[in-house]
Amino acid sequence: MRIRWLYWLGNAFYPERCPYCNRNIEPEEIACDDCIKEVLAKHKAIKSGVGGFRCISSFVYGGKIRRILLRIKYHEKTQFIAQLAELLAMDILMIYRNYNFDIITAVPMHWIDELDREYNQSVILAKKLGELTGIPYLKTLEKIKRTEKQHNLNYAKRKTNLIGAFQVIDPERIKGKRILVIDDILTSGNTLAVCCKTLNRAKPELICCATLATAKGKYPPQAII
Numbered sequence: 001m002r003i004r005w006l007y008w009l010g011n012a013f014y015p016e017r018c019p020y021c022n023r024n025i026e027p028e029e030i031a032c033d034d035c036i037k038e039v040l041a042k043h044k045a046i047k048s049g050v051g052g053f054r055c056i057s058s059f060v061y062g063g064k065i066r067r068i069l070l071r072i073k074y075h076e077k078t079q080f081i082a083q084l085a086e087l088l089a090m091d092i093l094m095i096y097r098n099y100n101f102d103i104i105t106a107v108p109m110h111w112i113d114e115l116d117r118e119y120n121q122s123v124i125l126a127k128k129l130g131e132l133t134g135i136p137y138l139k140t141l142e143k144i145k146r147t148e149k150q151h152n153l154n155y156a157k158r159k160t161n162l163i164g165a166f167q168v169i170d171p172e173r174i175k176g177k178r179i180l181v182i183d184d185i186l187t188s189g190n191t192l193a194v195c196c197k198t199l200n201r202a203k204p205e206l207i208c209c210a211t212l213a214t215a216k217g218k219y220p221p222q223a224i225i
Contacts, residue, residue, distance in 0.1 A: 021035050046058070061216075113146070144165065178206040179207050180208055
């Protein structure tokens with residue numbers, strides 16, 4: 001009885017809120033009905049390319065999708081990743097259904113930045129996608145050079161900011177493998193492109209990418225091989 005009372009009291013002072021619109025929702029709900037319908041209506045598998053490598057995304061970056069991704073990225077709301085990961089997993093299994101990936105991996109952060117944030121949302125996303133798709137997660141890259149934040153730079157500087165920033169942890173573990181690289185948002189595509197090109201030096205059989213959202217039309221499209 002005491003546990004139920006404490007649960008009620010906690011929910012009264014700290015009610016669950018919809019991650020998209022901040023309305024109060026029931027503790028067992030993941031979002032309000034209106035927002036769930038709106039998000040599902042906006043879900044569409046989007047094909048693109050980064051640095052010559054195939055990429056897919058589940059949403060265009062904007063509106064409520066932008067709001068929840070910013071809350072995940074900067075406000076520790078990582079519990080909301082699972083909702084969107086289910087939709088991205090569906091897109092991966094549909095579009096990449098014949099690719100038979102051996103490894104799912106994520107874009108790394110520099111250790112100082114990750115220590116400051118206390119998590120890497122792309123790693124959390126990649127591990128969840130690994131569970132949903134059955135692709136084993138492996139940390140393949142490390143960021144060895146701390147760089148300026150890409151979102152603070154113009155398009156020209158984004159293209160050079162990450163040169164030499166990443167290295168493969170164990171080239172032998174990815175040689176001849178089929179790799180799926182995960183990030184949260186595709187903006188200019190330069191971060192994913194540099195990661196893919198770095199991985200490619202270890203001679204994997206295939207590299208593709210997937211992100212939750214893409215800033216479609218904001219930057220020049222990149223060719224796909």
